[in-house]
Amino acid sequence: MDALVADIHPPKGAEQFAADVIAGLSQPQKTLPSKYFYDTRGSDLFEQICELPEYYPTRTEMALLRDRASDVAARAGADVALVEFGSGASIKVHMLLDALDAPRAYVPVDISGDHLRAGAKSIAADYPGLAVLPVHADFTTQFALPPEVGDAVHLGFFPGSTIGNFTRDAARAFLADARRTLGDGGIFLVGVDVKKDQATLHAAYDDAAGVTAAFNMNLLVRINRELAADFDLDAFGHRAFFNDERGAVEMHLVSRKPQSVELLGQRFDFRADETIHTEDSHKYGTAEFADLAAAAGWRADEVWCDPDELFSLHLLRA
Numbered sequence: 001m002d003a004l005v006a007d008i009h010p011p012k013g014a015e016q017f018a019a020d021v022i023a024g025l026s027q028p029q030k031t032l033p034s035k036y037f038y039d040t041r042g043s044d045l046f047e048q049i050c051e052l053p054e055y056y057p058t059r060t061e062m063a064l065l066r067d068r069a070s071d072v073a074a075r076a077g078a079d080v081a082l083v084e085f086g087s088g089a090s091i092k093v094h095m096l097l098d099a100l101d102a103p104r105a106y107v108p109v110d111i112s113g114d115h116l117r118a119g120a121k122s123i124a125a126d127y128p129g130l131a132v133l134p135v136h137a138d139f140t141t142q143f144a145l146p147p148e149v150g151d152a153v154h155l156g157f158f159p160g161s162t163i164g165n166f167t168r169d170a171a172r173a174f175l176a177d178a179r180r181t182l183g184d185g186g187i188f189l190v191g192v193d194v195k196k197d198q199a200t201l202h203a204a205y206d207d208a209a210g211v212t213a214a215f216n217m218n219l220l221v222r223i224n225r226e227l228a229a230d231f232d233l234d235a236f237g238h239r240a241f242f243n244d245e246r247g248a249v250e251m252h253l254v255s256r257k258p259q260s261v262e263l264l265g266q267r268f269d270f271r272a273d274e275t276i277h278t279e280d281s282h283k284y285g286t287a288e289f290a291d292l293a294a295a296a297g298w299r300a301d302e303v304w305c306d307p308d309e310l311f312s313l314h315l316l317r318a
């Protein structure tokens, strides 16, 4: 193992993946947890999504961070430990690290081991005096921060509207867990996608180049490879739409015909047009998200939006 990466809480491996996939495909509405998108290929595809013209969240959040990093740094003070949930390639965090006053440590947390390692290495190279303490973990499970973080004020960072992948109830539970992890003096900067017109949302999750479709389909590629399944990749397609009632973009994999799939000795039947629900991306009004955070023990300190109100950054205090 790379000395830089502390595998303190490695995500549960193949057995858990198999159990989750079998449980999900056994539901009346078949479903798969979106956290399994992020094998090495899935993480690469996500980075390509971030570059797409239709995918407004990344560039909008980056611009907000550029404008607001110094405000965040002023509120956080010196010597903080910066904890990033779902850090991926650790790109956006540069803007915070550049603005913060002598941060004590950077703790990226991600389920995707290769990307976590690569991101941590690049941050360690760019900020030589900084303690970089990556944690390979599933952030939906209990995990402790590395002891080196000590008694520093904990500044949490959860960009990319990854919080939108939780249902509203699960988001509240996650925020309450993060409140415990970040402690009484904790501060939490969360990037949250905002409700908007359906055409913009649809394009962002079903781009013309087909990268989001490939990202969605990669889940079946992973299941075929890791769980000896026989999904016929040509017999499934990508579908994304905004579910107004749930306030979420839903991504599905659609069976193009009646078919059966074998997976670890079990058979799963699909009707024509039957779907596997693979991801939710919940969208929040700014007051709606502040209320959700308050229910989880956070006080809204600031909320910043871009002029077109496409994306929001919430600064929360424990």
Ligand SMILES: C[S@@+](CC[C@H](N)C(=O)[O-])C[C@H]1O[C@@H](n2cnc3c(N)ncnc32)[C@H](O)[C@@H]1O
Residues within 6 Å of the ligand: 034, 035, 038, 043, 046, 050, 058, 085, 086, 087, 088, 089, 092, 109, 110, 111, 112, 137, 138, 139, 140, 159, 160, 161, 162
């Ligand atoms: C939507 S991407 C956002 C990446 C990056 N933070 C950004 O803003 O562009 C979600 C990130 O969270 C990670 N992730 C998803 N589910 C996770 C989980 N349950 N535990 C830990 N990391 C997770 C993925 O590997 C990926 O890096």
